[in-house]
Amino acid sequence: MNNYYASIECLYNPRIRDKPVAVVGDAEARHGIVLAKNQLAKRFGVKTGDPIWLARQKCREIVTVPPHFDRYLRFSSMAREIYGQYTNRVESYGLDECWMDLTGEGEPQKEGRDIADRIRRTVRHELGITASIGVSYNKIFAKLGSDYQKPDATTVITQENYREVLWPLPASDLLFVGPATTRKLACRGVHTIGELANADPCFLHRLLGKNGLTLWQYANGRDSSRVAFMDEAAQIKSIGNSTTAPRDLVSEQDIRITLYVLCESVAARLRAARLRCTGVQVGIRDFRLYSINRQGRLARPCCDAETIFKQAFALFHAHHTGQPVRSLSVKAFALTGASALQLSLYPEAMRQDRQEQLETALDEIRRRFGNFSVRRCVMLADPELSRMDPQSDHIIHPVPFIA
């Protein structure tokens, strides 16, 4: 779907439809960056991730609107319902993108284009926003095709035409070619997808490692990954939350409050997914925007906030440089199923079990009476910092392409 957030905002507010629009985060909470923009704003060079002041500098008459994540989620699930009328193989790639497997009887190219056009029409009528669709014989080319023409277009990429259509595109258009890879390739004279496809795979392997071979295969259309089924839950590899604090965090109490909020959300999400973690990662970004990530292992798989917090707090202390902190993140990784747990007679393990039972009871209270119904004492020390609710505020979790 084209300019997803911005399109939905423009649908709901016809007055701004013909103006350059940017959906921006809350500047007062220091989340003031461009989350999405419409075509008109794009023409002025406004980019996702630009701070609001920069967007205003690029385009003086830009209209900024706050995001409505509930709407974006609602539209995403309605779009999936539309796709589900054609196939049960629908794999989401973020909120606004999907792969669909339409392999079946009939002439693939013609039928693919017909279905794509029908889907675009339905999305336009029922949801009031436009979509671009790429039809191809593998996921990588389908994605490239969907980015090829915007807005509201179907691009068919076949085994016969991919060289003419895709190979002249810059290598950075390919999935997984980020700024660092683009730079490395450009230094060796590889600028387009075609040049990448015709490069010697051994050379790419030397330059980029295993990733080089994968990219070479992608550029040649040799991606054979399948499209997941609609009800297939992606295997969760890690669960994390992060926040940019409304003010720089300086005291130990500031850190404590913010880390507790994040750990409680991570732990509750672990319990909801019936998982435990054995690894904890903390991300610290200081006021100069210098950031680090540090990991530590737990003695025993856990899904309680207290244990995760202790590890996160210890990691923070071990690696923090003493500078005021702008944002913090906590991630639980090395996940295992909640049921497979080695029993233990040691008192610390039993303490952890009790803690888990306590927090499970809290989950139930919070489910019935809201997230702020039961709180830690430390949260009351600074309501400004503890006000956020990452568990229900952050409902959009990006999914990686390679599981």
Place this chain on the structure above:
Amino acid sequence: MARKVFVEVTARFDREGRMLPLSLTWEDGRTFEIDRVLDVRRAASLKAGGQGIRYACRILGRERYLFLEEGRWFVEG
């Protein structure tokens, strides 16, 4: 550009659980009977800015769209 006018609606639920709007009450209190529902489908309202289940209704001999959006009814005013 049309205005998004939220209205009060009286509806009937039949035995199958289908909902049929019978009348709507405008902001100023006037009530209009819905003579007939001609079509029901999911649609966006580009005019008023919204999206929901669209009931194409005949009211006073004219066709009007009535939208049910997240539990609230609106018309393109």
